[in-house]
Amino acid sequence: MAKAGLPQGTRDFSSEILKKRTYILETIKKIFQVYSFEPLETPAIENISTLLGKYGDEGDKLIFKVLNNGLNDPKNIEKSKKGFEDLLAGKVSEDVTSRALRYDLTIPLARFVAMNFNNIYLPFKRYQIQQVWRADRPQRGRYREFTQCDADIVGSYSLSCEAELANIYHDVFAALGLNRYELKVNNRKVLAALARKCGGNNKLIPLTVAIDKLDKIGIEKVEEELKANGFTDEQVQIIKKFLDITGTNQQKLDTLNEIFVNDEEGLTGVKELTNVIQHTKEVNISIDLTLARGLNYYTGVIFEAKAPKEVNMGSIGGGGRYDDLTGLFGVKNIPGVGISFGVDRIYDVLEELNLFPKNIFFGPDVLFLNLGESESSKSMELLKPLRKRNFSGEVFHEQTKIDKQMKYADRKNFNFAAIIGPEEFSQNMVTMKNLKTGEQQKILQSELFNFLSKFLHK
């Protein structure tokens, strides 16, 4: 007998949880749509060659690989043996695993665009809300199967894209009641310019790794780390000046323009930031020069969305511009810019702040109690036209104690119980019990639709 259990890091979503998840996902989806993004769905299984080498060595290890079928077919067995040897030596072999589970939604997007380049029109604005899988160590808030929720614009260099995406963040968080979210923004070109000022491009990684820690370890430790990584005193002074930049967004932009006066790419980065700031007047946006986010990937503006400060949650979204999306698949010079929402974390934030609207928890509309054969047949007959008009409900499946039936109504959170006993039956009446208020009222059966319409809008 199989023991009923779930793999580590995976979850069932009951109706209770799905009501809340659906609320979040539908809110986001509706806003993607009013910004005229269109949906895309890609398969969970991709060719392993599509995924490998795209997420770094660590990423490659975290990809869930699918075993080929027919490994012990006589015609395959030699290849399978060889393939297993490769696996034991730490190499992925397509002879035994030629497919893998989607790891994110960006590489599948790139693959899709490359495959369909002659049939899509640019800019291609797509949103995608699907599961991804990662063989990460599960922990609080980190799962092996989880939902990603992305919007990307492919094929446009216009900075209006960045502004649109920042406005989407605002609209989504406002719609969810997270008015005190923060959207941090930085630019990869600015960070590259800083690295250039401090010893060249090969300093970019140690530099950003260090300044990324400023929040946690403070400026003195950052200074130590920089020196340990071979930055000169003079370079450390430049970096400190950079990190000391405070003030309003405009003040920060002004200072950056001074620092990078002789660096063309740096000035371009500042100009891009300026443009985004100018076109996001409603957004809680702030320039954060310590923001780094997967640098080898992004090439321009980068975003990170933070939960309101009163919740200890950190990032609830992120994104940025990457200027060669599809080059990996042989289609050159197609830029992209996108954002992502951390659905699981947003769920936890809304839960903690008690922000889920009450009405999403409403159960079905009406449970007809089952009090005998003629009575339940009559109930069935009355229910039919109600269902046609979008009222939800059922007749309890068997004639049993009223207590038990009412308990079922309660557990399933029905709005009304409809009771047709022998008396109601003979009078063409039905007793309606409002399960939220406890009020009870006997009405004509022919009045059912009007009665329910008064309470429940359809």
Place this chain on the structure above:
Amino acid sequence: MAKAGLPQGTRDFSSEILKKRTYILETIKKIFQVYSFEPLETPAIENISTLLGKYGDEGDKLIFKVLNNGLNDPKNIEKSKKGFEDLLAGKVSEDVTSRALRYDLTIPLARFVAMNFNNIYLPFKRYQIQQVWRADRPQRGRYREFTQCDADIVGSYSLSCEAELANIYHDVFAALGLNRYELKVNNRKVLAALARKCGGNNKLIPLTVAIDKLDKIGIEKVEEELKANGFTDEQVQIIKKFLDITGTNQQKLDTLNEIFVNDEEGLTGVKELTNVIQHTKEVNISIDLTLARGLNYYTGVIFEAKAPKEVNMGSIGGGGRYDDLTGLFGVKNIPGVGISFGVDRIYDVLEELNLFPKNIFFGPDVLFLNLGESESSKSMELLKPLRKRNFSGEVFHEQTKIDKQMKYADRKNFNFAAIIGPEEFSQNMVTMKNLKTGEQQKILQSELFNFLSKFLHK
């Protein structure tokens, strides 16, 4: 460089296709909901022990197995070697593959019910619409990743469940415009009784395999096959009498009652069929005594839904009662009854009969052309309140030739183009071009919302 491609038997769903799929899935979901079914989602990855042995030997082979991670970790390597040897010998080894992809939605439901038995209330009415994976040979209409769409009632012996499910079939097909669908119904107990009359239970499989072919090969060949399988002349005569049963549902029920007058289980089966027929007056239901459907699984009423005869498609849904759902996971005596919709086939049927409603193809509401910086800033400003009121749209991302912008509007199927050139800009006007009719009209910018509301209902 990775070649951009998809694994065999998998598909991307573009926005065009998703509009149609969403129409089907939302129609079904809404009807599940008015019948007060509640949603459930389970993970794509299950423990392999949950899935193995549930779908027969053939099924076990078609399950996609996921490789464990860390196979070449020093601490795992001996187990990995042993596991690979097992795989090469045709045995599944949890040392190298402890997880697998969901193969259907029924076993995950059973697993969920067993795990949560103390927290759910019976009858548990759940619907589930998720992907499943099978390593089948792909062919027209058969995919390796496809959507299943199930509704099941767990924990009730009441025949009202069967009637409800038959009515759901009717409501869904009627809502989709497939009014000439057929719902075939039979009962496993009736087939068991026939086998008993013809040599006992071990004859059930060859008997049903033979009669299942009646449609295709005709009665004479069926007779031959039965004799080849050791049925006596007398037994073949009984079977022929059974297969000769024609007429209305009521006439069939009458004849069955005669044939099985001495077989208690057979009579129970006929009684169950009678009850379902009585409670499905609106349904295109017909008793089909040749209907078999995975006998070792079902224990009572079985269903199969067929597309309208004018389409050569066959089954577009099926289901039935299985009286020990969760026994496999240690929770005894929990009956279940469920139905499934074949979403991919329904899609093909609607396509062939041209039944997708026109309005599902509408694109976004309005594209503001980009005719200069001040003009596009103004457009952005006008778009904002429209989006807040659920109108969808965008400002074209860059200032370029009008032709190119109009082509984009056309490809993306926008309803309106909004044009603010220098003249409109100075007059606070906007020229609205209806892209469906070609009509053009200059209106005040302040009238935009009212103008769009006249054409597009939000």
